[in-house]
Amino acid sequence: MTTATAPTGTFRSFAGFNYRVWAGGALVSNIGTWMQRTAQDWVVLTQLTHNNATVVGVVMALQFGPQVLLLPLTGYAADTLDRRRLLMATQATMGALALGLGLLTVTGTVRLWHVYVFALLLGCVAAFDAPARQTFVAELVAGPNLSNAVALNSTSFNLARTIGPAIAGLLIAGIGSGWVFLLNAATFGAVLLSLRTLRVAELHPVVRAPRARGGLVEGFKYVWSRPDIKAMLVILFLIGTFGLNFPIYISTMSVTVFHEGPGEFGLLTSALAIGSVMGALLSARRASPRVGLLAVGATLFAVGCALAAIAPTYWVFAPVLTLVGVASQTITTTANGAVQMATDPALRGRVMAILMAILMGGTPIGAPIVGWVADAFGARWAMGVGALAGLAAACVGVHHVVKRRRS
Numbered sequence: 001m002t003t004a005t006a007p008t009g010t011f012r013s014f015a016g017f018n019y020r021v022w023a024g025g026a027l028v029s030n031i032g033t034w035m036q037r038t039a040q041d042w043v044v045l046t047q048l049t050h051n052n053a054t055v056v057g058v059v060m061a062l063q064f065g066p067q068v069l070l071l072p073l074t075g076y077a078a079d080t081l082d083r084r085r086l087l088m089a090t091q092a093t094m095g096a097l098a099l100g101l102g103l104l105t106v107t108g109t110v111r112l113w114h115v116y117v118f119a120l121l122l123g124c125v126a127a128f129d130a131p132a133r134q135t136f137v138a139e140l141v142a143g144p145n146l147s148n149a150v151a152l153n154s155t156s157f158n159l160a161r162t163i164g165p166a167i168a169g170l171l172i173a174g175i176g177s178g179w180v181f182l183l184n185a186a187t188f189g190a191v192l193l194s195l196r197t198l199r200v201a202e203l204h205p206v207v208r209a210p211r212a213r214g215g216l217v218e219g220f221k222y223v224w225s226r227p228d229i230k231a232m233l234v235i236l237f238l239i240g241t242f243g244l245n246f247p248i249y250i251s252t253m254s255v256t257v258f259h260e261g262p263g264e265f266g267l268l269t270s271a272l273a274i275g276s277v278m279g280a281l282l283s284a285r286r287a288s289p290r291v292g293l294l295a296v297g298a299t300l301f302a303v304g305c306a307l308a309a310i311a312p313t314y315w316v317f318a319p320v321l322t323l324v325g326v327a328s329q330t331i332t333t334t335a336n337g338a339v340q341m342a343t344d345p346a347l348r349g350r351v352m353a354i355l356m357a358i359l360m361g362g363t364p365i366g367a368p369i370v371g372w373v374a375d376a377f378g379a380r381w382a383m384g385v386g387a388l389a390g391l392a393a394a395c396v397g398v399h400h401v402v403k404r405r406r407s
Contacts, residue, residue, distance in 0.1 A: 010148075010281065010285050011152065012145055012148055013140075013141050013145050013148050013149040013152050014152070016140065016141060016202075017199060017202065018140045018198050018199055018202055018203065019140045019141055019149060021194045021197050021198055022136075022140055022194050022195075022198065023152065023153075023156055024190070024194060025190040025191040025192075025193060025194025025195070026153070026156055026157075026191055026194070027156045027159065027160055028187050028190035028191070029091070029187045029188055029190050029191040030156060030157050030159075030160030030161075030164070031160040031163050031164045031167070031187060032098075032164065032183060032184035032185075032186070032187030032188070033160070033164070033184060033187075034160050034161045034163075034164025034165055034168070034269070034273075035164040035165070035167055035168040035171070035180050035183060035184050036098055036168075036180060036181055036184040037164075037165075037247065038164065038165040038168035038169065038172075038180075038265070038266055038269055039168050039171075039172055039177040039180035039181060040059070040101075040115065040119075040177075040181075041056060041247045041251050042168075042172055042177060042251070042262055042265065043105065043110070043115070043177045044056050044059055044112070044115060045251050045252075045255060046255070047177070048110075048111070048112045048115065049112070051252075051255055051256055052375070053248050053251070053252045053370075053371040053372075053374040053375050053379075053382070054368060054371040054372055054374075054375050055112070055371075056247055056248055056251060056367075056371055057245070057248055057367035057368040057369075057370060057371030057372070058116070058367075058368060058371075059115060059116065059119045060119075060245070060247060060248070060363050060364075060367040061363060061364035061365075061367050061368055062116055062119040062120045062123060062364075063119040063120070063122055063123040063126075063363075064123055064360045064362075064363035064364060064367075065120075065123060065363070065364040066120070066123040066124045066126070066127040067123070067126075067127050067130070067356055067357040067360045068357045068364070069127075070124065070127045070128070071127075071353055071354065071357045072217070073128075074127045074128045074130070074131050074353045074357075075131050075219050075349050075350030075351070075352065075353025075354065076349070076350060076353075077128055077131075077132070077349075078128075078131040078132040078135050078349030078350070078352070078353060079135075079346065079347065079348070079349035079350055080349075081132075083132045083135065083136045083139065083349075084136065084139075084195055084198065084200075084203075086128065086129075086132045087129065087132050087133060087136060087191075087195060088192060088195050088196075090125050090126070090128050090129035090132070091129065091188050091191050091192055091195070092188065092192060093125045094122060094125050094126065094129070094188060095185050095186075095187075095188030095189070095192075096185070097118055097121055097122050097125070098181050098182070098184045098185035098188070099181075099182065099185035100118065101114070101115070101118045101181045102178050102179070102180075102181030102182035102184070102185060103178075103182070104178075105176070105177055105178030105181055106176070106178030106179060106181075106182065107178075110178075127357075130352075130353075130356040130360070131349050131350075131352045131353035131356055132349070134150075134336065134340070134352045134356065135340070135348050135349045135352050137149045137150060137153060137340075138204065138340070138345070138348065139203045139204050139205075140203070140204070141204070142204060146337070146340060146341060147337040147340075147341055150333065150336050150337040150340060151280050151281070151283040151333050151337060152280070154276075154279075154280035154283065154329060154332070154333045154336070155277055155280035155281055157276075157280075158273045158276030158277045158279075158280055158325070158329060159273070159277050160273075161269065161270070161272070161273030161276060162270045162273035162274050162276075162277060163270070164269075165265075165266040165267070165268075165269035165270050165273070166266045166267055166269075166270045167266070168180050168266050169262045169263040169264070169265055169266020169267065170263060170266070171183070172262040172266075173261065173262045173263055218347060218350060219347055219350025219351050219353065219354055220354070222343070222344065222347050222350075222351060223351060223354055226342070227400075228338075228342065228400070228404075229339055229342065229343070229351070231396060231397070231399075231400035232294060232335045232338060232339060233335075233354070233355060233358050234393075234396050235294050235298060235331065235335065235393045235396050235397055236331070236332070236335055236355065236358050236359045237358045237359075237362055238298075238389050238390075238392050238393040238396070239298065239301065239328070239331055239332075239359075239389055239390065239393050240358060240359040240360060240362040240363065240366075241362030241363070241365050241366035241389070242362075242366045242369070242370065242385050242386060242388070242389035243301060243305070243328070243366075243386045243389040243390055243393075244328060244359075244363075245363070245366055245367050245370045245371075245382075245386065246269070246272060248367060248370050248371050248374060248382060249308075249370075249379070249382060249383050249386065250265070250268045250269055250272070250321075251265065252374045252379035252382060253268075253308075253317060253379045253380075253383070254268055254314075256374075256378075256379055257378075257379050257380065258313070258314040258317065260314055264314065267318065268317070268318055268321060271318040271319065271321045271322055271325075272321040272322065272324060272325040273325060274322050274325060275321065275322035275323060275324060275325020275326040275327075275328075275329070276325040276326070276328065276329040277325075277329075278322075278325070278326050278329075279297075279325060279326040279327065279328070279329030279330045279333065280329050280333050282326075282330070283329070283330060283333040283334060283337070292397070292401045293330065293334050294330075294331055294334055294335060294393075294397045295393075295394050295396075295397025295398050295400075295401060296330070296397075297327050297328075297330035297331040297334065298327070298331060298390050298391075298393035298394035298396075298397055299390065299391075299394040300323065300326065300327035300330070300390075301324060301327035301328055301331065301386070301387075301389075301390035301393070302386075302387045302388070302389075302390030302391040302393075302394060303323075303327075303387075303390075304320060304321075304323040304324035304326075304327055304390075305324060305383050305384070305386035305387035305389075305390060306383075306384070306387040307320045307323070308320045308321060308324060308383050309380045309381070309383035309384050309387065310380070327390070331393075332359065335355070335359075336352075336355065339351060339352065339355055340352065369385070370382050370385050370386075373385055
């Protein structure tokens, strides 16, 4: 008899104690993270500037830029250091940063340059956290379930994106943005507790890379030798740089096009996340991620962004974002799982650091451009940039599939 925890079940990774504990703590922390992201965008757009989307793009660039600048170090750290201890350090530091920004905001002393500084510091810490967190999954579950665990992690992350912004919208309207930052600081305690509660003896051993000269660049050499991984990274670059600028899309469409308040603003992010949860759960059901699926996801992303750009009302725009969420999560989850499963375990941290840098690190390039488009031509045209990015990514995916079948 097949059950939810059977080897072929959607939730099979939850059969293990360590994964259940980790997932519970991560969900609480992710909810807090999305609460803070929503509050931060709202503070910048409506309190520290007068609906300036370009500034929102600059904040995003500062927050995600370190993914690229620190790339040689972050992946190497994930491959050579104890990932559990590394995650405890990064999570505690991010909690302290949330506390600092919260205190500044609650006391009414926050200024735009404060947000810039905290965004940059958070980006530096997150650059070390991301590859360690992504590859730590391989220590929580057995190899055959790795793809499933990656997809369930994405489900948790996007379930939090459904809940967090909606809560943040209500809290911003009720008690103010500063308290949202403080609550996020408290949620980091959940993931720290889960890391301490793990049964260390039951973690799956992984190959540690030796600390040798040239170790920092081995990931780049490996990726360059793999056409399949290169194709996936190009798709992620296009989508991550020009497509996944949702804080700009949602905030500018909500405020400047539909003229809605913080509650409706939070619900839009939740609508996007509902689609992301659906996309992640669909990915979790698949036995193995397929590269060709990236082209399908990119096509859906292009169509979704185009429909959102011409949506006549808020209540049409919101459900269309759900389609965009399904598409974006299909792309990112499929690429994440496919790359991890195809990569030599000793190089997995460095390769995943490259993937995260391309996915998130493209934001410093794309976010200011998309923000400028929103300011100069309107929010609808900014969403059109996302549609074009999806179309270009679909072309790359189709080209790779055709070339592979001919060879």
